[in-house]
Amino acid sequence: MFKGTEAVPEGEFSDIIAREGGRLNAFTGRDFTAYFEVLAADRLSIALELEADRMANLLLRSEAVATEREVVLEERRLRTDDRPEGRFAERFAAIAHAGSGYAHPIIGWADDIRATGTEELEAWYEHWYTPSNATLVVAGDVDPDEVHELAQNYFGGIAARAVPPVHDPVAIDPPGERRLDYPDPQARITQLRMGYTVPSYATAENPGDPYALLMLSTVLDGGEGARLPEGLVRGSGVAAAAGAGYNPMTRLDAEFSLYGVPSDDDVESVEAALREQIARLQEEPVSDEELERARSQVLADHLFQLDSVFFQAMQLGMLETTGAGWETLGAFEEQIRAVTAEDIQAAARRYLRPEQLTIGVLRPADEESQS
Amino acid sequence: MRRWLTGLGLFLLMGSGGAMEVDIQEWQTDNGARVLFVERSELPIVDLRVTFDAGSARDDDQPGLARMVSNLLLEGTEEHSAGEIARSFERHGARVSTGSGRDTAEVSLRSLSDPTRLEPSVENLARALAGAAFPEDALERVRQQMLLSLRQVESSPSSLAERAFARAIYGDHPYATPPGGEAESLQAMTRADVQDFHQGHYTAANGVIAIVGDLNRSQAEDIARRVAGALPDGTTLEPLPTVTMPDEPVTVRIPFDAEQTHVVAGQPSIRRGDDQYYALYLANHILGGGGLTSLLAERMREERGLSYSSSSSLTAGVRAGRFQMATQVRNEALGEALSVLRGSLDELRDEGPSDDRLEASVRNITGSFPLQLDSNRALLGYVATMGFHDLPRDYLPRFVERIDALQVEDVRGALRERIPPQRLVTVLVGPAEVIEAVE
Numbered sequence: 001m002f003k004g005t006e007a008v009p010e011g012e013f014s015d016i017i018a019r020e021g022g023r024l025n026a027f028t029g030r031d032f033t034a035y036f037e038v039l040a041a042d043r044l045s046i047a048l049e050l051e052a053d054r055m056a057n058l059l060l061r062s063e064a065v066a067t068e069r070e071v072v073l074e075e076r077r078l079r080t081d082d083r084p085e086g087r088f089a090e091r092f093a094a095i096a097h098a099g100s101g102y103a104h105p106i107i108g109w110a111d112d113i114r115a116t117g118t119e120e121l122e123a124w125y126e127h128w129y130t131p132s133n134a135t136l137v138v139a140g141d142v143d144p145d146e147v148h149e150l151a152q153n154y155f156g157g158i159a160a161r162a163v164p165p166v167h168d169p170v171a172i173d174p175p176g177e178r179r180l181d182y183p184d185p186q187a188r189i190t191q192l193r194m195g196y197t198v199p200s201y202a203t204a205e206n207p208g209d210p211y212a213l214l215m216l217s218t219v220l221d222g223g224e225g226a227r228l229p230e231g232l233v234r235g236s237g238v239a240a241a242a243g244a245g246y247n248p249m250t251r252l253d254a255e256f257s258l259y260g261v262p263s264d265d266d267v268e269s270v271e272a273a274l275r276e277q278i279a280r281l282q283e284e285p286v287s288d289e290e291l292e293r294a295r296s297q298v299l300a301d302h303l304f305q306l307d308s309v310f311f312q313a314m315q316l317g318m319l320e321t322t323g324a325g326w327e328t329l330g331a332f333e334e335q336i337r338a339v340t341a342e343d344i345q346a347a348a349r350r351y352l353r354p355e356q357l358t359i360g361v362l363r364p365a366d367e368e369s370q371s
Numbered sequence: 372m373r374r375w376l377t378g379l380g381l382f383l384l385m386g387s388g389g390a391m392e393v394d395i396q397e398w399q400t401d402n403g404a405r406v407l408f409v410e411r412s413e414l415p416i417v418d419l420r421v422t423f424d425a426g427s428a429r430d431d432d433q434p435g436l437a438r439m440v441s442n443l444l445l446e447g448t449e450e451h452s453a454g455e456i457a458r459s460f461e462r463h464g465a466r467v468s469t470g471s472g473r474d475t476a477e478v479s480l481r482s483l484s485d486p487t488r489l490e491p492s493v494e495n496l497a498r499a500l501a502g503a504a505f506p507e508d509a510l511e512r513v514r515q516q517m518l519l520s521l522r523q524v525e526s527s528p529s530s531l532a533e534r535a536f537a538r539a540i541y542g543d544h545p546y547a548t549p550p551g552g553e554a555e556s557l558q559a560m561t562r563a564d565v566q567d568f569h570q571g572h573y574t575a576a577n578g579v580i581a582i583v584g585d586l587n588r589s590q591a592e593d594i595a596r597r598v599a600g601a602l603p604d605g606t607t608l609e610p611l612p613t614v615t616m617p618d619e620p621v622t623v624r625i626p627f628d629a630e631q632t633h634v635v636a637g638q639p640s641i642r643r644g645d646d647q648y649y650a651l652y653l654a655n656h657i658l659g660g661g662g663l664t665s666l667l668a669e670r671m672r673e674e675r676g677l678s679y680s681s682s683s684s685l686t687a688g689v690r691a692g693r694f695q696m697a698t699q700v701r702n703e704a705l706g707e708a709l710s711v712l713r714g715s716l717d718e719l720r721d722e723g724p725s726d727d728r729l730e731a732s733v734r735n736i737t738g739s740f741p742l743q744l745d746s747n748r749a750l751l752g753y754v755a756t757m758g759f760h761d762l763p764r765d766y767l768p769r770f771v772e773r774i775d776a777l778q779v780e781d782v783r784g785a786l787r788e789r790i791p792p793q794r795l796v797t798v799l800v801g802p803a804e805v806i807e808a809v810e
Contacts, residue, residue, distance in 0.1 A: 225455070
C-alpha cells in the first residue's frame with residue numbers, strides 16, 4: 001500500500017505527509033489492517049485524499065512485491081524466528097486457537113510469505129479494499145460536519161463492492177485442556193503462559209461479561225498491590241513476575257491470559273499457584289475493598305488513555321472493526337460501574353474452565369538434548 | 372460519586388493547537404528542589420515526575436546499584452509493606468512508578484485531579500519517599516529478579532548488541548556499564564550499599580520536580596512542597612567525568628546463532644545544551660530518524676529489501692549521549708548492509724544533504740513538533756528533561772526556529788566535527804562465520 005498509484009507514484013505518499021509535518025504508518029492485527037496519518041488538524045484533507053486514492057488505485061508491480069517480500073521475511077525473522085519468545089508465542093497461538101484464523105501468525109508462515117505473489121495480493125486487494133469494508137476514524141481538533149463532508153468528497157466517488165460474508169468454521173468447542181512444552185535452545189529462563197478462551201465484546205452473549213472479566217483481570221493484576229504480585233511474587237515468592245491480561249477488542253472469542261516467571265525454574269509451583277488464584281475467584285466473591293479498588297483503577301486508566309488522541313482513534317477503530325461498535329467506548333464507564341462481586345465470581349466459574357485452557361511452558365533446552 | 376466522563380465528545384474534539392505556547396512556571400522549594408509546572412486543563416488529570424541525578428552513571432564500582440535503589444524505592448517503609456503502599460495508590464486509581472537510566476532515576480505519579488483522589492496520592496508518595504526502608508527480603512527478591520533479567524539478555528541479540536555498544540563507545544566512563552548491573556556486582560550488593568546510595572542521591576538538591584495537568588499554581592506549589600519535604604536537603608553531586616572519545620574505528624563481534632545479524636554502529640554524541648545539537652538533530656532526521664522517508668529506510672528497505680527496520684537515533688546526555696545506526700539483516704546480506712549504512716553516513720558527512728532533503732526534513736520537524744507535545748505525558752517528558760538539564764526556558768518555542776535556520780553547511784559541519792569517521796564503533800551480533808567474514 002506504500003508502493004504507489006498512477007496519481008501518486010511510489011514514495012510520494014510518505015514524502016507528502018512528511019513535508020506536511022505528519023507521520024504515518026500501518027499495522028496489521030488479527031482482525032484488521034490499519035493505515036494512519038497524524039498531522040495538524042488543518043491538513044486533514046491531504047491525508048483523506050491520499051488514502052482514498054490508494055483504497056481504489058493501488059498499482060502492484062511485481063518488482064515492488066519482490067522487494068517487499070524480502071522486507072516481510074526480515075520482519076518475521078526479527079519478531080519470531082530469531083527470538084525464543086517469538087517462537088514460543090507462535091506455537092502457543094497455533095494450539096490455543098486451533099481451527100480458527102487466530103491460529104495463524106499475523107505476519108504469516110515463512111513458506112506462505114515466499115509463495116505469495118502479485119496475483120494473490122491483487123485478489124486480496126480486490127476483495128477487501130473497498131469502502132463498504134473500511135472504517136474511517138478521525139480524532140482531534142476538527143468539526144464533525146466538515147469531516148463528514150470531506151469524507152464524502154474523497155471516498156464518495158469510489159465504486160462500492162459488496163464484501164462477501166466471512167465464514168468462521170465452528171471449531172471443537174470446548175476443545176479440552178491443551179499443553180505445550182517447548183524447550184528452546186536459546187531460552188535462558190523459564191516462562192509459563194495460561195490462556196483461556198473467553199468472550200470478547202463482539203461475541204459475548206451476556207453483554208456484561210467482558211466487563212466482569214476486565215474487572216477480574218484487574219483484581220489479579222491491576223497493579224503491584226493486586227493478588228498476583230502480592231501472592232506469587234512477594235508472598236510465596238514462587239514467581240519473579242506474574243500477571244494477567246484480557247483484551248476484549250477481538251472479532252472472535254478473546255483470550256484471558258495469565259503468565260508467570262518462576263524465580264528458581266520451579267514452573268510446577270507457579271502453575272499450581274495460578275490455578276489456586278483462579279479457584280479462589282470461583283469459590284468466593286472478591287471483597288468490597290478489592291472491588292472498589294479495581295473499579296477506581298479501571299475507570300481512572302480509561303480516562304488516562306484519553307490523553308492520547310492517537311489512542312482514541314485506535315480504540316474507536318478497533319471497536320468498530322471487531323464488530324463491538326464504536327459506541328462501546330461511551331458505555332464503558334456505566335458498564336464497569338455495574339459489575340458486582342457476584343458477576344466476577346460468575347464469570348470466573350463460567351469461563352475460566354479447564355476445557356477452555358491452553359498451558360504453555362517455554363524453558364531452556366537441556367545441554368544434552370541439544371546435541 | 373462524581374462521574375468522570377461527562378461526555379466523550381468533549382475529549383475527542385480536543386486539539387493540539389496552542390502547544391507552542393506552553394507556559395512553563397518555575398520555582399524552588401524551601402529545601403532546594405527545583406520545580407517546573409505547566410497548567411493544562413483539557414483532561415481532569417495530573418502528572419508529576421521527580422527526576423534525580425541518580426542514574427547508573429553514579430554506580431561507581433557497583434554496576435546496577437542505581438537500578439537496585441530505584442527498584443526498591445517503593446518496596447516498603449517501617450510502617451507499611453510494599454503491597455500496602457501499592458494499594459494506597461491503586462485505591463484512588465493513581466499510577467506510580469520508578470525508573471532509571473544512565474543519567475537519571477525518576478519517580479512518576481499520575482492521578483485524577485479530583486482533590487479527593489489527588490490529595491491522598493500525593494500524601495502516599497511523600498510518605499513512601501520519606502520512609503523508604505529497603506527491607507532485606509525485598510532486596511533479595513529484587514536481586515533475583517535482576518539476575519534473571521541478566522540471564523534473559525543472553526537470549527536477545529538486540530540486548531546483547533546494545534550492551535556491547537555502550538561498553539565499546541564509552542570505554543572507561545561510568546556510562547559504559549549496563550544500568551541493569553552485572554551478576555557479580557548484584558550478588559555482592561548489600562542493604563547498606565543501597566541505603567548509602569539512596570541517602571546521597573535522593574535529595575531535594577539533587578532532584579527536579581515536573582508537574583503537568585489540571586491544577587493551579589498554588590495547588591502545584593503545595594504538592595511540590597510536600598513531595599520535596601519528604602526528601603533530605605542534600606547537596607549537588609560532583610560532576611561526572613568527561614567521556615573519552617574512541618580514537619579508531621572498532622568492530623566488536625558477538626557470536627549468536629540466528630538467521631539475522633544485528634548491527635549497531637555509532638559513537639558517543641554530545642552533551643545536552645550543546646549548540647550543535649540542532650544541526651545533529653537534523654542530520655540524524657535526514658539519515659535515519661525520520662521514519663519511512665529517511666535515507667536509511669529508503670536505501671535499506673525500500674530500494675534493496677535488506678531489512679524491516681533501519682534507523683538512526685541521536686540522544687544527548689549530561690556528559691554525552693549517543694549517535695547510532697541500527698538494523699537487522701539476513702546473514703547473507705550483512706556485507707551489503709554494512710556498506711549501505713556506513714556509506715550513507717559518510718556521504719552525508721562529506722557531501723551534506725541535497726537542498727530538497729534538507730527542506731523536506733526541516734518541514735517535517737517544524738511541522739510535527741507541536742504534535743509531539745499534544746499529550747500531557749509527552750509534555751511532562753519534555754518539561755522534566757528541560758528541568759534536569761537546565762535547558763533555557765524558551766527551549767520549546769525556540770526549537771522550531773533553530774531547526775528552521777539550518778543550512779546544508781551546518782549539517783555537514785556538525786557531522787564532521789562531532790561524528791567523525793575515526794570514532795565509528797560497529798557491533799555485530801550474529802553467527803560466528805558470518806560476522807568474522809566482514810570488516
